[in-house]
Amino acid sequence: MTGNKLVDNIILILSFLATAACVGVFVYTEVVYQKPLPDGQAELGKLISDNKKMAFPAPFKLDPLIINLNSRKTRLRFLSVEAQLVPFNHDSDDRFETHRSMINDAIINIAGHMTAEELNSISGKILLEERIKKSVNSIVRGQLVKGVLFTKFVIQ
Structure with missing residues (x-):
């Protein structure tokens, strides 16, 4: 040592x-x-x-809708859509449920003013989603909708 x-x-x-x-x-x-x-x-x-x-909040399922589309041709065009609203927080289902009929009416109004050619494109679907989010947030008087998920989107 x-x-x-x-x-x-x-x-x-x-x-x-x-x-x-x-x-x-x-x-x-x-x-x-x-x-x-x-x-x-x-x-x-x-x-x-x-x-x-x-955990992420569960999406709020809306009613299935069949909407007449704005068409320049003589042939009628329809949109069959099922959508879900993705909320920011867990406690917004009650507010969506109380305004369900107004939300359905807003979706019909928004999609009814769009043409089938617009909705067939990706940008048209994104535009439809943004318009639905903005409209639903104004109906429920708050920023509740984070996104819209289309589970069925068929144009005929």
């Missing part, structure tokens, strides 16, 4: 104390200290509350 007997003994004692402390902590955590078992009901409640904070 260093050649000085006093310094060597001090280093030896300090090494022994460090080793004893590590062994003591290990023995304490493995043998002496017992973690309390988790309470099942409390953990379940905590898990559910955390899940509600992190």
Whole structure:
């Protein structure tokens, strides 16, 4: 080691104390200290509350609609659409439900003024979605709609 007997003994004692402390902590955590078992009901409640904070709000399903489209030709064109409104928060279903008929009327009005050629394009569908979001938000008097999901979109 260093050649000085006093310094060597001090280093030896300090090494022994460090080793004893590590062994003591290990023995304490493995043998002496017992973690309390988790309470099942409390953990379940905590898990559910955390899940509600992190989960996306469920979309609000609207009624299926068949809409006459604006057509320049003599042939009539129809749009069969089923849509869902994606809200920003969980508690907006009641407001959508109370204004369901006005929301359906707004969708019919918006889509009825668009042509089939507009709705067949991607930009037309995006425009329809933006107009529906804006109209529904003005009907319910607040920023509740994050997006519109079309689950059925058929033009005949």
